[in-house]
Amino acid sequence: MNVIETINLQKHYQIGDNSVLAVDGIDLNVKEGEFVCISGRSGSGKSTLLSLLAGLESPTGGEVRLLGQHLEEMNEQERGRFRRAHIGFIFQAYNLLPQFNAWENVAVPLEIRGIPLQERKEKSMEALEMVGLTDHAEHRPTEMSGGQQQRISIARAIITRPDIVFADEPTGNLDTRTGTEIMSLLTDLFRRWGTTFLVVSHDEDMHRYTDREIRLKDGKIEKVIVQ
Template structure:
């Protein structure tokens, strides 16, 4: 398969007073189209910094980032905003829903920025909410829903415009174990159905186990890469080949 993301010699240095903190240290990585990839590691390993680089939320100190052949490391803020709107979706640990909006309104919001007519926006938002099991919560606001339900709304919002790449940053960090499995099955299931590239950031091995490729990070670089058969959780045993 062709690499949809290609990172070469990526470096990110933060200046903290008189100190220099190297968050990414000449990191190189490729992620293939349709792959479910987990950036795995402990706090401070560089995984969240890498996600921010890939999503265009931060600029690298040096190195290159190609996504769909586009050099996003060179893009200005306007170009990045347009690129994210067209190709990228996000699922956050903190849900990031707008409290004054209903589930339907939260999910349809990204489509407003794409100029999609209201009738079509509502149709697509309702389809996604039904897909995540919230067809009976269309008119509920975030404070009327559980944490798991709010995260499902967040997932529906991330997928509503069928992004080419979806980033999930510690997507189950605020959820209990049972809800964690439900949410991960939803995220990975939709990504597989639409052949989307999914990049998950986590420090939890249970979450990493959902990925087809686990990129373990340490001290701002790739320590090892593990491939799996990416079978549905609980069905069969996974086989591993470590590079």
């Protein structure tokens, strides 16, 4: 089954006289459990494509279907609900809340769902265990290294066991060794669970972890490399 399908997907940005086709006619199919790396130079449209696929931004042309459902046929509220039920997101800059400690950050998706405190804490501790950070549960983001903060953001992304995880440059702020640890952690978990995984990176080595590399250039697919 195709978990992700796009048809002639486009995103056009207009700022004053400046017009950019950030995503320019992408046709993409991703199967259940597949790992795909989206590569290409800075400005090639990787982040825009990921935002369109995750329903964070709306396309100016074409279609996105996730798990057989058209994103553009949903209203804002339905899209939000669909995202929270099926999608996890990991960012380069971790995007943790500074006023919350580790387990509270991990629990945010459960809080949005109205799950009671005790259950939130238990589930967060389980997710922290999966990323090897139970001993940092009470630490705030500023008290942790970049690699530890990224583990917290991974725990937050997986706490709802999403069907699809999108990661935008998840190792971009990390040294090589920590980046390798983070990618091993992610791929081990997702292979075990059969999670569909799309990772954006301009790291040359990222293809080692994925089944297929899709290289973008000027918003178009330049090359597809099957590993």
